[in-house]
Amino acid sequence: xxxxxxxxxxxxxxxxxxxxxxxxxxxxxxxxxxxxxxxxxxxxxxxxxxxxxxxxxxxxxxxxxxxxxxxxxxxxxxxxxxxxxxxxxxxxxxxxxxxxxxxxxxxxxxxxxxxxxxxxxxxxxxxxxxxxxxxxxxxxxxxxxxxxxxxxxxxxxxxxxxxxxxxxxxxxxxxxxxxxxxxxxxxxxxxxxxxxxx
Numbered sequence: 001x002x003x004x005x006x007x008x009x010x011x012x013x014x015x016x017x018x019x020x021x022x023x024x025x026x027x028x029x030x031x032x033x034x035x036x037x038x039x040x041x042x043x044x045x046x047x048x049x050x051x052x053x054x055x056x057x058x059x060x061x062x063x064x065x066x067x068x069x070x071x072x073x074x075x076x077x078x079x080x081x082x083x084x085x086x087x088x089x090x091x092x093x094x095x096x097x098x099x100x101x102x103x104x105x106x107x108x109x110x111x112x113x114x115x116x117x118x119x120x121x122x123x124x125x126x127x128x129x130x131x132x133x134x135x136x137x138x139x140x141x142x143x144x145x146x147x148x149x150x151x152x153x154x155x156x157x158x159x160x161x162x163x164x165x166x167x168x169x170x171x172x173x174x175x176x177x178x179x180x181x182x183x184x185x186x187x188x189x190x191x192x193x194x195x196x197x198x
Contacts, residue, residue: 023058026051030059031068039074039083060084086144086192104180108136115175124161128171131158135172136179139195147173147191 029049033040040048046056063069063084070087073080112129119125134154139145145153150172151165162168176193177184183194 023055023062026055026059027062030056031063034069034084034086039085041081041083045084104140107180108133111179115178117175118171119161127158128160131155131160131168132172132175132179134158135176136182139176139182139193140197142195144192144194146193147185150176150193 029051030045033045033048042053042057042060045051045060046053049056051059060069060071064071067087069084071082071084073082112133115129115132117125117128117132119128131154134157135150138150138153142149147169151169154172155162155165155168159168160171162171173184176182181195181197183196185191185193
């Protein structure tokens with residue numbers, strides 16, 4: 001046997017033809033735990049996946065390095081808590097459905113018709129309902145979006161009588177959160193809206 005062969009035998013664990021397989025399995029299991037924009041702590045990931053703490057931490061670091069997850073430190077008084085979450089771009093890739101759910105069309109139209117929107121005329125109110133509908137359609141198509149992305153995609157064609165993008169958002173935001181399938185951002189979620197298909 002050659003010296004090279006002896007070295008290979010010495011460094012390969014007995015009975016393990018794929019030494020990297022556990023890392024890949026851990027990464028996939030940890031990645032699958034992130035199905036929405038909600039942040040998760042390491043203990044939550046361990047509880048949900050059953051992956052050992054150290055291996056789960058390694059998988060989280062790998063996912064962050066690859067851009068599949070983001071992480072940040074949260075302060076609560078003197079305590080510091082590290083959380084991981086899906087960045088908007090990764091969430092878009094996971095939830096993008098191509099077209100809004102057809103089954104939700106009727107529920108959407110009913111919800112929009114019932115919205116209390118500002119406006120001095122019925123036409124102005126209809127413009128604003130249309131802007132809210134388009135914001136919903138953008139979110140449903142992409143799966144997740146930030147406030148800025150929604151404004152960039154919708155405001156130009158559907159300004160609804162607002163000369164100021166922030167005022168437009170103040171009209172759309174509280175009403176968009178009431179529409180079918182929409183999960184509004186929570187504090188600390190970097191303003192990520194998500195849409196969950198029916």
